[in-house]
Amino acid sequence: MNFTRWSARLPGTQRRAAARAELAASPDRTGESRDTREAPDPRNSHDTPEGGENRDGREESESRQDRPGPQAHDAREGAVPAARAEHLTEEPTHPSPLPPPASPTSPTPPTTPVVEDLPVRDVLDSVPALVALVHGPDHRLAYVNDAYVTAFGPRTPGHPAGEALPELHDLGLLPLLDQVLRSRKPRTVKSRKASDGRSYTFCCTPVLKGGDGGDGGVLVFATDVTDHAEAAERLRASERRQRETAVTLQRSLLPQELEQPDDLRIAATYQPGGTEAAVGGDWYDVITLGGGRTALVIGDVMGRGVRAAAVMGQLRTAVRAYARLDLPPHEVLQLLDGLAAEIDANQIATCVYAIHDPNEGRLVYASAGHLPILVRDESGTVLRADEPTGPPLGTGGWMHASGTVPLGPGSTAVLYTDGLVERRDADLDEGIAALAGALAGATGTPQVICDRLLRSAGVAADHDDDVAVLVLQHPARNGPDGDLFRNAALELLGGVEAAPRARAFASGVLTSWRFPTDLHDLGVLAASELVANSLQHGVPPMRLRLRRTDRRLIVEVTDGDDHLPRRRRAEPADESGRGIAIVATIASNWGSRRTPGGGKAVWCEFSLPPRRT
Numbered sequence: 001m002n003f004t005r006w007s008a009r010l011p012g013t014q015r016r017a018a019a020r021a022e023l024a025a026s027p028d029r030t031g032e033s034r035d036t037r038e039a040p041d042p043r044n045s046h047d048t049p050e051g052g053e054n055r056d057g058r059e060e061s062e063s064r065q066d067r068p069g070p071q072a073h074d075a076r077e078g079a080v081p082a083a084r085a086e087h088l089t090e091e092p093t094h095p096s097p098l099p100p101p102a103s104p105t106s107p108t109p110p111t112t113p114v115v116e117d118l119p120v121r122d123v124l125d126s127v128p129a130l131v132a133l134v135h136g137p138d139h140r141l142a143y144v145n146d147a148y149v150t151a152f153g154p155r156t157p158g159h160p161a162g163e164a165l166p167e168l169h170d171l172g173l174l175p176l177l178d179q180v181l182r183s184r185k186p187r188t189v190k191s192r193k194a195s196d197g198r199s200y201t202f203c204c205t206p207v208l209k210g211g212d213g214g215d216g217g218v219l220v221f222a223t224d225v226t227d228h229a230e231a232a233e234r235l236r237a238s239e240r241r242q243r244e245t246a247v248t249l250q251r252s253l254l255p256q257e258l259e260q261p262d263d264l265r266i267a268a269t270y271q272p273g274g275t276e277a278a279v280g281g282d283w284y285d286v287i288t289l290g291g292g293r294t295a296l297v298i299g300d301v302m303g304r305g306v307r308a309a310a311v312m313g314q315l316r317t318a319v320r321a322y323a324r325l326d327l328p329p330h331e332v333l334q335l336l337d338g339l340a341a342e343i344d345a346n347q348i349a350t351c352v353y354a355i356h357d358p359n360e361g362r363l364v365y366a367s368a369g370h371l372p373i374l375v376r377d378e379s380g381t382v383l384r385a386d387e388p389t390g391p392p393l394g395t396g397g398w399m400h401a402s403g404t405v406p407l408g409p410g411s412t413a414v415l416y417t418d419g420l421v422e423r424r425d426a427d428l429d430e431g432i433a434a435l436a437g438a439l440a441g442a443t444g445t446p447q448v449i450c451d452r453l454l455r456s457a458g459v460a461a462d463h464d465d466d467v468a469v470l471v472l473q474h475p476a477r478n479g480p481d482g483d484l485f486r487n488a489a490l491e492l493l494g495g496v497e498a499a500p501r502a503r504a505f506a507s508g509v510l511t512s513w514r515f516p517t518d519l520h521d522l523g524v525l526a527a528s529e530l531v532a533n534s535l536q537h538g539v540p541p542m543r544l545r546l547r548r549t550d551r552r553l554i555v556e557v558t559d560g561d562d563h564l565p566r567r568r569r570a571e572p573a574d575e576s577g578r579g580i581a582i583v584a585t586i587a588s589n590w591g592s593r594r595t596p597g598g599g600k601a602v603w604c605e606f607s608l609p610p611r612r613t
Contacts, residue, residue, distance in 0.1 A: 130200065130222035133207065134161050139177050141165060142217065151196055167195050168220070173202060177218050180204045184216075191229045199229035246306045247272050250281075253313035259286045261294040262549035263358040263485070264472050267446030271459055271467040273304075273419075280466035281308035281349070282417045283316050287323045290591045291603035292358050292547055292554050295323045298415040298470050299351035299370065302392075311347050315340065315393070319353065326593035329353045329366035330400040333393070337368065340394035349393045352415055356472070359487065359545065361408040364596075366400050368393045371418060374436055378410030378476065382436045410476035412449065414439055419465035420457050431457075446471040484550040486513060492531060492542035492557075502531040502544050506555075509546050515553070519606060522586050523553055526604050529579040530557040533565060533602070550611065552588070556603040564592045564600055 124131050124145045132155075133143040139161035149155065155164050161177065162169050168177075171192045180187050186205040193199045200222040208216040251270070258266050268284050281301025289295055297319050301312045318339050322332045332353050340349055352373060354365035365373060365385065369392035373385040385405040390398050407413055414435070421431030438456035442449045449471050459467050477485055488509045492498040506527035510520045527544060534542050538559030547554040567580045580602075584590050587604035594600050 129224070130220075132165060132220040132222075133217055134165075134177065134220065135217035137181065139174070139181075139218065148222075151194075151198070170195055171202070173204070173220075176202075176204055177220075180206050180218050181216065184208065191225055191232075193229070198224055198226040201225050242306075246304075246309050249306060250283075250309040250312065253309065253316060254283060255285055259288050259294075261286075261288055261292070261356075262551050263292060264294055264356060264474060265446050266296075266470070266472045267450050268468070268470045269447075269450045269454065271419075271454065271463065273464055273466050280304050280419075281312035282419065282466040282468035283312045284415070284468050284470045285316055285319060286470075287320055289323060289326055289355070289593075290589055290605060291556055291593075291601070292549065293326075294356045296354045296356065296363075296415060296470060296472060297323075297351065298417065298468060299349055299393075300417045300466075300468070301347060301349040303347060307344075308347070311340075311343055311349065314343055315349060315351070319351075326591060328402055328594075328596065329355055329364055330402040333366045333368050333390070333400045337393050337396060337398070337400070341396055343394075345394065347394060351393055354415070356407060356474075358474070359547070361406065361474075363405045363407045363413060364402055365405065366390075366402045368400065371416060371421065371432065373405060373413055373415055374432075374439055375405050375407060375411055375413045376439050376442075377406065378408070380440055382440050384432070384436065407474055409474050412439070412442075412446075412471065412473045414449075414453065415470040415472075416453075417466065417468045419463065419467035420453070420459065420469060422465070446473050481550075484548070486548045487545070488547075489543060489545045492534070492540075492544060496535070498535060498542070499528065499531050503528045505544065506546060510553075513548055516609075519553065519608070522606060523555060526555045526583050526587060526606075527557075529583050530555060530602055530604070533557075533579045534559045537561065537563065537565065538600070548608075550608075552608055553606040554603060555606075556601055558595060558599060558601045560599045562594050562598055562600050564594065565602060 121143075124143075127145060128147055130148040130151055131143075131145040132141065132148055134140060135142045141155055141157050141159055141161060141164040143157065144155045152165075152167050157164070162174060168174055171189075171194060173189065173192075176187050176189065184206045186203060188204075189202045191199050191201055203221045203223075205219045205221065206216060207219050250272070254270060255268075258268055260266060266286055268286075270282065270284070273280065281303060282299075283301075284298040285296075287295040287297070297316075299312070299315060301308045301315070303311075315336060318336060319332065322335050327335075333351065336351065336353075340347065349368075350370040351368045352365060352370040354363045354373065356363055363373065363375070363385075367389040369390065372389070375383045375385065377383065383405060385403065388401040388403050390400045405413075416435070418428075421435050422428055423431060435453065435457065438453055439449070442452045444452075450469050453469060453471075454467065457467075488505075490502060490505045492502060494501075503524055506524045507520070510523050515523065523546075527546070531542075531544060534557045538561040540560055542557065542559045545554075545556045545558070547556070565580050567584050568577055569581070580590075583604050588607045590602075590604040592600055592602045
């Protein structure tokens with residue numbers, strides 16, 4: 001064989017192996033001199049490939065047979081040494097289009113077996129995955145490989161899968177075998193934990209015998225995914241811990257117990273998103289302002305997780321601080337807007353801040369990009385407070401304004417976040433309209449109405465967004481209960497004679513309300529001091545208002561001057577400055593605020609003794 005020509009066409013490893021085999025097959029070449037091996041026969045110097053024709057038209061192999069002697073032996077065995085054969089990389093000048101003829105002295109090239117020649121059972125036995133083959137409509141076991149036996153123990157062929165493969169029955173795979181055999185389509189079941197404590201992904205593939213497949217079977221191929229399943233479970237556990245941390249933080253930042261004003265009945269519900277959703281920044285609060293007035297607030301911090309909950313907590317704390325200033329709703333939102341930008345310029349929040357005054361029978365509110373308040377009156381008609389609404393908190397550059405919506409006796413109002421009405425497949429206005437319809441038919445206590453609104457909106461434990469709902473009712477009180485809620489007012493006209501007239505009015509009203517003597521005297525003294533302070537420092541119009549609830553007595557004086565009084569220590573020589581100090585000493589609570597349109601209101605409260613049941 002002329003190895004010089006054909007070695008250039010073989011890969012390097014095969015060329016070296018062929019050269020070594022050629023040298024090993026020629027033992028008599030070891031005794032030849034270097035000159036004899038390297039000197040080719042001039043008669044064989046033609047570039048004619050093995051098996052090709054020479055110039056006379058005869059086969060070169062035949063001409064070799066006619067040339068005896070050592071030179072013929074060299075031409076037959078090849079004239080290139082093994083060292084040179086390993087370094088040959090160039091193609092011959094005239095490559096032959098035909099393969100070289102087989103030679104009894106040339107090495108046999110390795111052959112790759114075809115698929116039909118592979119021992120399939122031996123291959124399946126060596127596969128690390130679990131393999132089982134069942135046959136027929138009752139899935140009789142035909143084969144299991146060694147990995148399957150190692151995992152679940154030896155199995156006896158010929159028995160139905162329900163008996164021979166009980167682990168498949170425990171995993172619920174037997175109906176899947178029926179489905180695969182019937183549909184002739186493969187099916188996969190991911191990450192099932194088997195009886196051996198490991199997790200497998202099972203792939204069931206139909207094995208059809210013949211054209212109709214009536215006598216076919218199912219090949220069950222199980223891959224061990226225990227490491228993947230354990231890693232996924234660790235990840236899920238970590239996500240659950242993070243979510244529980246955020247939920248705990250959020251719930252701790254929400255009011256643990258709602259304040260219950262004298263004139264309102266309030267309930268609230270917070271429903272975090274489902275297990276696959278990170279907790280958001282929904283929040284609510286109820287703040288008693290004194291003088292019978294109540295502030296109600298609900299908001300939603302955009303985003304999810306611990307960061308949103310932390311921002312929500314800061315905003316809620318700020319709202320409570322600003323509420324103590326007893327500012328109008330739009331001024332509170334103006335302050336919150338600047339604070340939200342300082343907390344996080346990239347964090348946007350919506351909010352509604354409303355104040356209820358039982359003497360006015362309405363809600364005064366301001367909205368920063370939040371959803372409208374819904375109010376159902378005593379007749380069942382639902383009102384929607386749409387205006388005014390400004391941009392969300394944190395955007396800056398906007399002057400918020402306050403609006404009003406009626407909230408008389410017998411009315412119910414609902415404040416809520418977008419998780420209650422917003423759906424991906426429906427318009428937001430449709431969700432608000434559906435909520436208004438549910439509110440129109442909802443009756444009962446505020447907590448019952450909360451639960452009914454959640455059910456009507458389809459909010460369940462796996463809801464994809466946080467939901468906060470705040471429901472307040474202004475009950476219509478009649479009969480004996482109505483006697484516990486009374487109002488009386490006097491317009492203060494004239495000059496200095498208004499003070500004794502105010503004292504006489506207060507004394508008569510408190511006597512008619514059957515207050516005890518000590519409380520009667522304290523109420524008259526407080527009314528006298530507040531009226532005297534207003535006559536000295538305020539301007540008309542002036543008004544004295546007395547109000548009682550089932551828990552307290554409220555004395556309030558209004559005038560047209562917006563200068564708020566403050567408590568100060570009067571010196572012994574001072575002739576004034578002791579009125580507010582006296583009121584603050586004898587009353588349970590006192591305060592002052594500016595009224596819409598100019599002016600101020602100064603009030604104080606006295607707690608009533610508990611009623612006898």
